[in-house]
Amino acid sequence: MIKLFIAIFTTSILLSGCSRYVLYLQNSNSTKLELKKEEGKNQYCKSVDNLNIYHNSDYSISEFKKILAKTKGLNFREKVILYIIYQIQVRNDATDWVSRTQLHFKFNDTMVSQDFQSGDFPLISALMKISNRKELKKLIKRSNYLFPKKLKVQQNLNFYLENNKSIFKSNKRLKEKFFRIEKPLQKGESFTRDNLSLPKLLNITNPKGYIFPLKTQDREVGFCNFDSALYDNGIFLIDGIDYQENIFGLFDQESYFLMVTKKQIKNDLKQSKKSHYFQGVPSNSLSPFCVYSNNNNKLITVGFNSRDPGQVLYQLFNYKIYDAKTPAELAQYLNFPRHQFLTKPSRLLFESKKGTAKQLDYFLSFNFPVYHIENLGGVNAILERDGKVNFIDDNRVESVQSCQLK
Numbered sequence: 001m002i003k004l005f006i007a008i009f010t011t012s013i014l015l016s017g018c019s020r021y022v023l024y025l026q027n028s029n030s031t032k033l034e035l036k037k038e039e040g041k042n043q044y045c046k047s048v049d050n051l052n053i054y055h056n057s058d059y060s061i062s063e064f065k066k067i068l069a070k071t072k073g074l075n076f077r078e079k080v081i082l083y084i085i086y087q088i089q090v091r092n093d094a095t096d097w098v099s100r101t102q103l104h105f106k107f108n109d110t111m112v113s114q115d116f117q118s119g120d121f122p123l124i125s126a127l128m129k130i131s132n133r134k135e136l137k138k139l140i141k142r143s144n145y146l147f148p149k150k151l152k153v154q155q156n157l158n159f160y161l162e163n164n165k166s167i168f169k170s171n172k173r174l175k176e177k178f179f180r181i182e183k184p185l186q187k188g189e190s191f192t193r194d195n196l197s198l199p200k201l202l203n204i205t206n207p208k209g210y211i212f213p214l215k216t217q218d219r220e221v222g223f224c225n226f227d228s229a230l231y232d233n234g235i236f237l238i239d240g241i242d243y244q245e246n247i248f249g250l251f252d253q254e255s256y257f258l259m260v261t262k263k264q265i266k267n268d269l270k271q272s273k274k275s276h277y278f279q280g281v282p283s284n285s286l287s288p289f290c291v292y293s294n295n296n297n298k299l300i301t302v303g304f305n306s307r308d309p310g311q312v313l314y315q316l317f318n319y320k321i322y323d324a325k326t327p328a329e330l331a332q333y334l335n336f337p338r339h340q341f342l343t344k345p346s347r348l349l350f351e352s353k354k355g356t357a358k359q360l361d362y363f364l365s366f367n368f369p370v371y372h373i374e375n376l377g378g379v380n381a382i383l384e385r386d387g388k389v390n391f392i393d394d395n396r397v398e399s400v401q402s403c404q405l406k
Contacts, residue, residue, distance in 0.1 A: 043334065044327040044392045045403035051079065053402040054249040054258075054391065057154040059188075060090065061402045070146055076107045078139060080250055080257045081131055084123075085143045087248055087261075089193050090151050092277040093160040094244035097199055099261035099280070101126040102287035104300055104382060106389075107255045113300060114209040115225045115287050120274065122282050123261065125204050133198070140196050150190040153178075158187045160244060164265075174277065199274055214290065214317055221322045222292035222299075226310045228317065238308045238342060243283040247304050247380070251391045256382050258391075260287045260304055288313050292322040298384040299324065305397055306377030311340055313379065327390040330381050334394055338376040339363065349373045 045052060051068070053061050064086055068079065087095040101116045103126040112129045116122040127136055153161075161168075161184035168175045177192065178185050185191055211223040226237060244265060249258035262283035288310035292299040299322060303309025316333060324330045337355035341348055346368040352360050353374070363370045375396035383390045393399050 042404055043331045043395055044390055045401060048251060048253055048389075048403050050252070051076075051402070052251040052391065053083075054251065054393065054399065056156070056247070056397065056399045058400045059152045059154050060086070060248065061400050061405065063090075063148070063151065065402065066148075067146060076250070076252060076255045076257075077110075077130055078135075080105065080107075081127065081136065081139050082143060082146075083248065083250055083257075084127070084259065085140060085196060086147065087246060087259075088196060088276055089143075089147065090154055091157060091246045092275070093157055093265060094246035094263050095123070095261040096263055096275050096278070096280060097121040097123050098274050098282055099123050099263040100282040100285070100287060102260040102289060102302070103129065104256065104258040104289070104302065105130050106384070107257075113289065113291050114207070115289070116207060116209075117282050117284075118207050119204055121199060121204060124198070125207065126259075128204060128206075137198060140198060144195040147193065149192055151193050153185045153187055153189050153191060155187045156244075156246070158184060160265075161185065177277070194276070196276060214292070221294075222290060224288065224290040224310070224313065224317075226286055226288050228310075228314045231311065231314050236308055236341060236343060237286055237288075237310050239285045243285050244280075245304060247302075247378075249380075249391065251382075251389055254387060254389060256384070256389045256391065258300075258302060258380065258382060260302060262287060286310060290317060294322070297386070298382075299330075300382040302380045302382075304378045304380075306340065307342065308340055309377050309379075312338055312377045315339075316379065324383070325385070327383060327392050330383055330390075330392045334379055334381065334392060340376055345369075347371060349376055351376050 053064055055061065064083060067082070067086065074082070098121060101123045103112050103114055103116065105112045110130055114126070114129070116126045119125055161178055165184050168179060210225060212227045213220050214222045214224060214228065230237065243262045245260065245262050247258070247260045249256070251257070262285055263280040264283050265278045265280040288303045290301045290313050301313050301316060301321065303313045306312060315338065319333065319336065321330070321333045324333055337351040337359065339348055339350040348363055348366060348368060348370045350360065350363055350370055350372060351374070352372045378394045378397040380394060381392040383392065391401070393401065
């Protein structure tokens with residue numbers, strides 16, 4: 001597995017500055033953490049009376065609420081599957097049967113925290129952990145008449161269309177669906193969806209998922225799906241590949257669902273039997289997460305929106321985020337100023353406006369440039385304590401929780 005990481009991602013170069021940074025990572029758990037008060041928007045809901053819908057687009061919240069209003073008797077798992085189907089329709093640039101899929105799910109006795117990347121259809125492999133093919137086909141069939149025929153274009157889909165508009169010239173079907181008068185559909189404009197169906201040839205794998213323990217000096221506190229020891233040895237999981245990413249979730253008082261999907265779209269947009277709209281393949285990019293357990297309590301941290309989100313999760317481990325006992329404390333940890341080491345050339349990105357002058361001076365002592373960045377990455381957290389579920393999102397990224405809307 002380590003060889004695979006090294007083959008896919010950029011490794012560090014052994015400079016004296018890099019070595020000092022590695023020592024900083026190893027010793028940062030002894031650094032006094034100056035937690036800040038919550039800033040900006042509320043990152044969690046004090047209470048969730050009904051279903052909390054999470055996404056980076058308010059269109060998801062409003063459209064999916066209307067869809068659920070047409071249904072009766074669905075349990076939490078069925079709502080989750082319906083929400084995934086909805087995301088395949090509105091964010092097929094990132095969410096598709098072929099997408100690399102990170103799944104966190106708890107409902108009744110079913111609990112899953114895993115990154116799915118192998119096989120032809122990683123998203124279907126993830127769905128098979130919480131459902132079965134019969135139920136999935138039934139809900140897909142139901143969605144085809146339940147969903148509105150026209151769906152709104154979200155901002156991230158518009159970004160993809162704008163950035164890749166030249167390649168749509170060769171695909172009449174997609175051009176007619178997502179373009180008007182030679183221009184990509186803008187945020188808020190509508191497109192007519194196609195009915196969804198399961199791919200017929202299902203090469204479904206049942207991956208166990210790699211886990212790597214997280215240990216302090218005296219105990220094991222949890223695990224991640226990446227080897228944090230790589231950072232201790234100066235090997236950084238820096239991503240240089242372009243991919244589309246989508247993160248979304250559903251939560252109630254006792255159950256949770258959070259999913260990250262990543263897809264590499266092919267420039268050849270010919271019709272594919274594997275993909276819904278945009279032909280693609282699973283992203284090779286790591287979707288990192290860490291799970292901490294203490295008695296019956298659980299904390300899950302999920303990294304995204306960064307060239308090396310695992311590096312940020314590793315910093316939070318060293319800052320002892322697993323000691324957080326309330327959503328308010330978790331929000332403070334997530335608000336702590338972040339930094340990220342990059343290679344080729346060696347440099348450090350630092351949220352200097354959120355940090356202190358002492359921190360900046362320390363980073364400037366390394367033998368590589370330090371650059372200011374306004375916001376670095378995204379980290380979401382799920383806290384399950386005494387049977388109660390809280391979801392904490394990151395105020396660095398645009399996002400919406402339905403429980404925060406009036």
